[in-house]
Amino acid sequence: MSPTTTTPTRAILASEPEPQAHIPGSNWTIENIIVPTTLKDGELLVEMVASGICHTDLLITSIPRHPSYPLHYPRVAGHEGAGYIKAIGPNSIKKDLAVGDPVLLSYYSCMDCVTCKLGRPNHCPNFGYNVIGQSDAFKSADGSDDIAGSFFGQSSFANLSVVKESSVVSAKNLIETPSELKLFAPLGCGLQTGAGSVLKIAKAGKGNSVMVSGLGGVGLAAIMAAKIAGCHEIIGVDINASRVGRCEEFGATKALNTKDSTNLAASLKEVANDGRGPDIFIDTTGVSAVQRAAYAALANGGTLVLVGASPDPVQKLEIDIRDIMTRCVKVVGCIMGDSNPGVFIPELVKYYREGRFPIDRMTTFYKAEDFKTALHDMHSGETIKAVLKW
Ligand SMILES: [Zn+2]
Ligand SMILES: [Zn+2]
Structure with a gap:
C-alpha cells in the first residue's frame, strides 16, 4: 500500500x-x-x-x-x-x-x-x-x-x-x-428534512391544516412545502417574535407566538381547523413540552411528525393507548425527511426555480x-x- x-x-x-x-x-x-x-x-x-x-x-x-x-x-x-x-x-x-x-x-x-x-x-x-x-x-x-x-x-x-x-x-x-x-x-439536510416531513412523511394535501413549531430553516422549509402541497391552512408557531413575524412571507396563513401561552395545547388547538386542531403537526423544536402539547392538540386522525432532536438522551413521549386509538392519531419519526437525496434534492431545486421554494x-x-x-x-x-x- x-x-x-x-x-x-x-x-x-x-x-x-x-x-x-x-x-x-x-x-x-x-x-x-x-x-x-x-x-x-x-x-x-x-x-x-x-x-x-x-x-x-x-x-x-x-x-x-x-x-x-x-x-x-x-x-x-x-x-x-x-x-x-x-x-x-x-x-x-x-x-x-x-x-x-x-x-x-x-x-x-x-x-x-x-x-x-x-x-x-x-x-x-x-x-x-x-x-x-x-x-x-x-x-x-x-x-x-x-x-x-x-x-x-x-x-x-x-x-x-x-x-x-x-x-x-x-x-x-x-x-x-x-x-x-x-x-x-x-x-x-435541513431543507430536505423540513420539506420531506410534509411531502414525504405526512403526505400533506389540499384539505389539510398544517402546523409547524420552530421557524428556523427546517420549519420554514416545512411551511414552503405545505404551500406547495396546497394545504388550506398553514400555521407557523415559535416564541421568537422575529421568526414569527417572517413565516407568512414563506407561505404561512397564520402566525402564532406562544411565548406567553399558559396552556400550550389549548393555544395550538384553538387556532387550527376552527378549533379542532391541526391535521398535521411538524415539530422541529425537539422540546418535550412542545411535543406533548402538539400531540394533545392534534385533530382526530391527525399526524404528529417528530423532526427536532433533543439534547436530552432520555426524552420520553408518554402515550395513552386508548387516546391514540380512539382519536386515530399517528406519531411518526423523521430523519432526513424520509428522502432519497439523489431524487429529492433535484425536486427541491425545481421548486426553487419555479419560485415556490x-x-x-x-x-x-x-x-x-x-x-x-x-x-x-x-x-x-x-x-x-x-x-x-x-
Ligand atoms: Zn442537519
Ligand atoms: Zn444500506
Missing part, C-alpha cells in the same frame, strides 16, 4: 464539551489541520465552497464522550456542504461523478443493504455512521494527533474533506451559476472564520439559515 499523502486545510474543530452548562458552539475554533488525501474505496476528496450550519452540528458537539455513545473529540462537524470533486478514490460506484464536478453533500448510507437497494437509504441499518463518523479522518497540523470526522460521511466544516460517495449528489445539472452551488448547500430569502452568508457571528445571529433569530463560505 502506498504511504498516505496529506494536504493542509482549514477546519472548524469542536473540542470535547464540558459536561455541565455547555453553551452550544462555544467549543468550536477554526484551525489549520491536515487531511489524508490517499483515498480508499468509495471516497472522494471534496473542496468545499460552502457549509450550512444545522442545529444537529451544535447538538452533537454538545455531547461529551460517553461509553454508550462513542463520540470522538476533537472532531470536525458539518453535514450540509457544497463543493467540487478534487479526486476520486478506487472502485467508485457512482458513475456520474468526475473530477471537477460540483456536488451537494447529504448523508451516508452503505449503498449495499436491501433498504439502500430499494431506494430508501435513510432507513439503512448503517445510518449510525452518520453521527459517529471516523476517529481518524483528519490529523493535527503536526500530524501527531487524530481528529475525528466523516460526520454524515462528509464533515463539511473543512475547506478540504474526504467524503463518502454515498453522501454526494452531483450538482452538474442542478446549478446555473457557481453562487447557486453555495445557496444550495443546506438542501442536503425561495431559500434565497432565508439564507445569510458568512465567511467561515466568522462562524461565531453566524451562531450569534442564528440564536437571536436575526438569521434563519446561516451558510459559511470557504
Whole structure:
C-alpha cells in the first residue's frame, strides 16, 4: 500500500464539551489541520465552497464522550456542504461523478443493504455512521494527533474533506451559476428534512391544516412545502417574535407566538381547523413540552411528525393507548425527511426555480472564520439559515 499523502486545510474543530452548562458552539475554533488525501474505496476528496450550519452540528458537539455513545473529540462537524470533486478514490460506484464536478453533500448510507437497494437509504441499518463518523479522518497540523470526522460521511466544516460517495449528489445539472452551488448547500439536510416531513412523511394535501413549531430553516422549509402541497391552512408557531413575524412571507396563513401561552395545547388547538386542531403537526423544536402539547392538540386522525432532536438522551413521549386509538392519531419519526437525496434534492431545486421554494430569502452568508457571528445571529433569530463560505 502506498504511504498516505496529506494536504493542509482549514477546519472548524469542536473540542470535547464540558459536561455541565455547555453553551452550544462555544467549543468550536477554526484551525489549520491536515487531511489524508490517499483515498480508499468509495471516497472522494471534496473542496468545499460552502457549509450550512444545522442545529444537529451544535447538538452533537454538545455531547461529551460517553461509553454508550462513542463520540470522538476533537472532531470536525458539518453535514450540509457544497463543493467540487478534487479526486476520486478506487472502485467508485457512482458513475456520474468526475473530477471537477460540483456536488451537494447529504448523508451516508452503505449503498449495499436491501433498504439502500430499494431506494430508501435513510432507513439503512448503517445510518449510525452518520453521527459517529471516523476517529481518524483528519490529523493535527503536526500530524501527531487524530481528529475525528466523516460526520454524515462528509464533515463539511473543512475547506478540504474526504467524503463518502454515498453522501454526494452531483450538482452538474442542478446549478446555473457557481453562487447557486453555495445557496444550495443546506438542501442536503435541513431543507430536505423540513420539506420531506410534509411531502414525504405526512403526505400533506389540499384539505389539510398544517402546523409547524420552530421557524428556523427546517420549519420554514416545512411551511414552503405545505404551500406547495396546497394545504388550506398553514400555521407557523415559535416564541421568537422575529421568526414569527417572517413565516407568512414563506407561505404561512397564520402566525402564532406562544411565548406567553399558559396552556400550550389549548393555544395550538384553538387556532387550527376552527378549533379542532391541526391535521398535521411538524415539530422541529425537539422540546418535550412542545411535543406533548402538539400531540394533545392534534385533530382526530391527525399526524404528529417528530423532526427536532433533543439534547436530552432520555426524552420520553408518554402515550395513552386508548387516546391514540380512539382519536386515530399517528406519531411518526423523521430523519432526513424520509428522502432519497439523489431524487429529492433535484425536486427541491425545481421548486426553487419555479419560485415556490425561495431559500434565497432565508439564507445569510458568512465567511467561515466568522462562524461565531453566524451562531450569534442564528440564536437571536436575526438569521434563519446561516451558510459559511470557504
Ligand atoms: Zn444500506
Ligand atoms: Zn442537519
